[in-house]
Ligand code: FES
């Protein structure tokens with residue numbers, strides 16, 4: 001991130017103003033419950049800023065803020081609001097017959113998803129501008145891809161730990177920094193003429209997009225949500241190969257080459273492997289080892305479907321209206337047109 | 344791991360882990376580019392012999408264990 005984001009309301013304003021100074025007890029207004037916490041601009045940006053302190057930090061913000069009790073207390077209130085909205089919006093899916101049926105139960109969660117497919121739209125219809133918007137939305141997570149799920153590593157042991165480590169090893173490039181998935185995404189952004197620096201588009205992203213990332217941080221930072229975090233990752237891996245093939249073919253349709261499609265192509269093959277490991281060995285393995293987490297695993301998967309679905313609807317509705325799906329449209333001429341003409 | 348382990352996943356691909364050599368019928372090596380690979384079992388992948396997730400789209404169904412000759 002290059003500069004601190006612009007505040008979007010009372011809470012984010014109080015947090016951002018405080019963070020710009022050295023660490024001190026924060027006197028923030030106690031948050032009122034917004035109408036729709038799952039897409040509320042102020043709440044989601046405030047949470048996003050709180051969470052970023054646990055990843056790479058925020059520009060110009062003292063490291064000490066990460067563990068400042070008054071900020072953590074405010075974050076807890078914001079999280080309570082986010083969590084209550086999630087609990088209300090996402091019912092608990094029916095449990096599997098046994099841990100050996102976890103893959104079937106997870107697939108049922110995916111099959112119940114009735115949100116329109118952004119990937120299908122991108123494959124067939126998206127304009128270059130819409131494609132660039134999609135990549136900007138995705139950058140909020142993809143530039144730190146796999147990091148929120150890595151919070152699960154110290155909280156697991158035995159077979160599910162071995163399974164998640166195998167997945168994360170691929171996400172982190174198997175020892176080759178150039179193959180780290182977040183780096184492949186940065187390369188794609190660069191090739192598309194977008195700003196690949198971490199956090200460059202935060203001001204552009206609506207609350208519904210920030211919520212998809214905040215969800216992972218919420219589940220990741222609280223050990224009590226380890227089951228849900230695993231379920232979230234499992235469904236993410238299970239629902240990845242086909243959409244990524246569609247994104248790659250959308251890029252090719254618009255004339256983009258290898259450097260732009262590498263991230264998406266890699267995910268077609270990598271996630272064809274990850275799907276089975278995540279559903280059976282990781283999620284099923286955890287349910288076998290700790291049956292009490294079964295319900296949380298499935299609920300975590302369902303929260304992914306719910307929040308991604310909301311973000312997808314909002315994006316496609318904006319595009320249908322011929323509008324930008326971002327809060328602030330990308331600067332005109334920002335995106336590089338493909339170097340080779342579409343065939 | 345000193346021998347390859349091939350796992351057949353329900354309704355999905357065959358995962359191959361461990362030392363293996365993948366080749367075409369003429370013995371020419373097929374570069375998998377990774378240590379653990381998923382081989383398509385549904386026949387509908389666009390990147391055969393590798394799985395590309397299409398089994399989900401075509402609702403491929405197969406048990407994880409061996410099918411019985413006398414099932415039914
Ligand atoms: S088994 Fe996955 S595409 Fe055929």
Ligand SMILES: [Fe+2]
Nearest residue numbers: 145171181267
């Ligand atoms: Fe990845």
Ligand SMILES: [Fe+2]
Nearest residue numbers: 237270271274
């Ligand atoms: Fe993956």
